[in-house]
Amino acid sequence: MAFYHALQIEEPSCIGCSRCMKICPTEAIRIHGGKAAIQEHRCIDCGKCYEVCPAQAIAIKDDDFEAFKKYPHSVALLPAVFMGQFPDEISVSQVYATLYELGFAHVMEVESAAMIYKEAKERYAREHPDVRPLISSFCPAIVRLVQIKYPSLTENIVPIKAPLDLSAMYALEELQSRGIPREEIGLFYVTPCAAKVSAVKAPVGEEKSIIDGVINMNSLFNRVYKRMKDNGKNHQYKPLTRQRLSADAILSTLTNGERRICTAKRSYSIDGIENVMDFLDKLENDEVEGVEFLELRACDQSCAGALLSVDNRFLCGERMYARARKAAERERNGEMARDREMEKYQDYLIEHSTVDEVEPRSMMVLDSDIGKALEKMERIEKMKVHLPQIDCGVCGAPTCEAFATDVVCDRAHLEQCVFYRLHLEAKGKMTLHEGRTNMYAVWGDDRISGEIEV
Ligand code: SF4
Numbered sequence: 356m357a358f359y360h361a362l363q364i365e366e367p368s369c370i371g372c373s374r375c376m377k378i379c380p381t382e383a384i385r386i387h388g389g390k391a392a393i394q395e396h397r398c399i400d401c402g403k404c405y406e407v408c409p410a411q412a413i414a415i416k417d418d419d420f421e422a423f424k425k426y427p428h429s430v431a432l433l434p435a436v437f438m439g440q441f442p443d444e445i446s447v448s449q450v451y452a453t454l455y456e457l458g459f460a461h462v463m464e465v466e467s468a469a470m471i472y473k474e475a476k477e478r479y480a481r482e483h484p485d486v487r488p489l490i491s492s493f494c495p496a497i498v499r500l501v502q503i504k505y506p507s508l509t510e511n512i513v514p515i516k517a518p519l520d521l522s523a524m525y526a527l528e529e530l531q532s533r534g535i536p537r538e539e540i541g542l543f544y545v546t547p548c549a550a551k552v553s554a555v556k557a558p559v560g561e562e563k564s565i566i567d568g569v570i571n572m573n574s575l576f577n578r579v580y581k582r583m584k585d586n587g588k589n590h591q592y593k594p595l596t597r598q599r600l601s602a603d604a605i606l607s608t609l610t611n612g613e614r615r616i617c618t619a620k621r622s623y624s625i626d627g628i629e630n631v632m633d634f635l636d637k638l639e640n641d642e643v644e645g646v647e648f649l650e651l652r653a654c655d656q657s658c659a660g661a662l663l664s665v666d667n668r669f670l671c672g673e674r675m676y677a678r679a680r681k682a683a684e685r686e687r688n689g690e691m692a693r694d695r696e697m698e699k700y701q702d703y704l705i706e707h708s709t710v711d712e713v714e715p716r717s718m719m720v721l722d723s724d725i726g727k728a729l730e731k732m733e734r735i736e737k738m739k740v741h742l743p744q745i746d747c748g749v750c751g752a753p754t755c756e757a758f759a760t761d762v763v764c765d766r767a768h769l770e771q772c773v774f775y776r777l778h779l780e781a782k783g784k785m786t787l788h789e790g791r792t793n794m795y796a797v798w799g800d801d802r803i804s805g806e807i808e809v
């Protein structure tokens with residue numbers, strides 16, 4: 356069964372440069388006919404391909420921005436990193452006020468549920484002392500990475516809803532408790548990345564999310580910022596009091612944010628997909644011992660470095676630290692943060708926070724018949740011996756091993772390997788015309804337009 360994917364290649368714009376294929380951490384991209392194509396069973400929506408594409412040929416599927424307007428009680432569920440995008444002179448209060456001006460009836464930051472998420476995880480840890488290390492479910496790209504590449508570790512993922520789902524549950528309960536019918540409530544998550552779009556559209560461990568739509572953070576930022584500019588300097592924003600998060604909640608979305616408040620004796624916080632994979636390789640090979648909790652994030656600097664961040668990840672992170680310092684000062688002065696207000700729903704939210712156990716969905720399944728799968732595995736090993744092992748990518752696959760896997764799964768032909776083609780041509784088993792046709796099948800027929808003068 357394929358995953359839902361938030362990223363899609365827009366073929367007409369793709370120039371077949373193969374940068375995406377070379378960077379993809381799960382070897383999910385191939386080139387066919389001069390265009391990139393994603394193998395859906397391998398893609399984790401990490402967005403590495405999106406970052407490197409020089410032709411803007413990779414798009415994130417979000418919902419129509421206007422969709423929230425059809426709900427009288429629309430709720431903008433913001434990630435705390437949204438506030439980190441704005442220059443220092445713009446206050447959180449102004450951002451909230453502008454969102455109301457744009458038409459949202461309610462605004463809340465999803466990290467309001469960060470402490471409830473923490474409590475739910477700790478309860479799970481106490482109830483499952485034999486499962487260690489526990490892996491945070493916060494980053495959906497990591498959950499998918501574990502599912503497809505480290506299937507033996509899926510039982511280590513804490514099966515608890517992420518803060519964005521818990522805060523959506525809170526918003527729904529709170530509004531319904533005021534007598535507002537469900538059909539008048541629209542829950543819209545402002546996403547900083549592709550993986551969270553997929554987490555909403557096809558949540559792992561749940562049938563369906565209660566969130567009604569997803570809005571691209573980058574495009575919302577542009578609308579808010581433009582509105583502020585149009586409003587001018589002297590515009591009076593309605594004073595707001597309910598926009599405050601605690602310092603712990605603000606920082607929970609950054610690297611080390613979960614780890615710094617967890618009670619595990621030994622825990623690690625690792626960001627960047629390559630670093631995470633390096634660590635999980637060791638964990639899978641039993642080279643790591645005694646770790647109780649792992650905070651793993653696909654993006655460098657966690658959500659501050661997410662795909663749809665407008666500003667530099669370090670600047671965004673520093674703004675969030677500055678906001679957290681102010682929040683800590685307010686807390687010392689006895690002011691209540693928004694997330695503390697949620698405590699009245701804590702028992703309800705924790706009680707409904709569990710999802711089904713995360714299932715493995717290994718990308719390495721070669722066949723549903725175990726006998727045939729073993730046979731294919733043997734063929735891959737034999738083929739690898741003869742392939743050049745230089746991972747040149749001319750076959751349209753990122754590595755010789757990925758190519759061999761595609762060949763045994765009938766997704767590619769051995770003649771796509773340029774070295775093998777030369778071998779066949781030298782032996783008189785393939786004509787130049789046939790060789791060229793194979794090359795065109797991968798790269799398209801317009802790569803070289805004529806003689807090259809040097
Ligand atoms: S989103 Fe990540 S896993 Fe998916 S194709 Fe792009 S780089 Fe590969």
Ligand code: SF4
Binds near residue numbers: 368373376390412
């Ligand atoms: S990076 Fe990938 S999607 Fe973008 S132009 Fe190159 S081959 Fe096409």
